[in-house]
Amino acid sequence: MLHCWSCKTLEEEPTPFCPSCRKIQPVGRTEDYFSLLGLPRQFAVDRAEVEKRFRELSRSLHPDRFAKAEARERRLSLERATRLNDAFRYLKDWRLRAAYLLKLAGTDVFAEGKTFADPEFLEEQLEWREAMAVAQADGDGPALVAIAERARERLAALEAEVAACFEDEHWFSDLVLDIARRLSRARYYDNIIADARRAGASLQT
Numbered sequence: 001m002l003h004c005w006s007c008k009t010l011e012e013e014p015t016p017f018c019p020s021c022r023k024i025q026p027v028g029r030t031e032d033y034f035s036l037l038g039l040p041r042q043f044a045v046d047r048a049e050v051e052k053r054f055r056e057l058s059r060s061l062h063p064d065r066f067a068k069a070e071a072r073e074r075r076l077s078l079e080r081a082t083r084l085n086d087a088f089r090y091l092k093d094w095r096l097r098a099a100y101l102l103k104l105a106g107t108d109v110f111a112e113g114k115t116f117a118d119p120e121f122l123e124e125q126l127e128w129r130e131a132m133a134v135a136q137a138d139g140d141g142p143a144l145v146a147i148a149e150r151a152r153e154r155l156a157a158l159e160a161e162v163a164a165c166f167e168d169e170h171w172f173s174d175l176v177l178d179i180a181r182r183l184s185r186a187r188y189y190d191n192i193i194a195d196a197r198r199a200g201a202s203l204q205t
Helices: 047-061 071-092 094-104 119-138 141-167 176-203
Strands: none
Touching: 047 071, 071 094, 094 141, 094 176, 119 141, 119 176, 141 176
16 A cells, blocks of 8 residues: 555555645556556557557656646656656567566566577578678678668567567466577667668768
């Protein structure tokens, strides 16, 4: 049970505003990015619904609405608005959403220095880098575009694979490593796309 800091009303679940006095409340320790947006804690989300809820909450929590409020309310508004922006950034992106679910389950994929052995992918990484190096050396812009496009196709395939993993009701006990490896691969493909774009732009200067 939680007490509203202003009117001391008891709440069973943390909410942005006290149901009694409507004062803004601090982020509760049990609130995660999903609950902040009123969404179930799962990988499959409706992006349009995520954006809709984000816009609605942004309007009610924006610090400008509390410009004349007391200092505590201004601080809480800023904290909640910042947390809401973080939640939106994570839940709208399938990679970050999947990584966040893993983190809630105890595995931080993007922790500094964290690696997930993926021997099958090592050879493929070398092939990608070799193709990139050849395209750059030859000044072959179309080849760089093709490399980036293939990487995007791999990302789309990985998203489908990750979604299938999360559909397994035992993913948190049986498939964490499989999901983590796919997210590591997705990060690699993101880098390939960025590198190909930069290399292509340098050829035009």
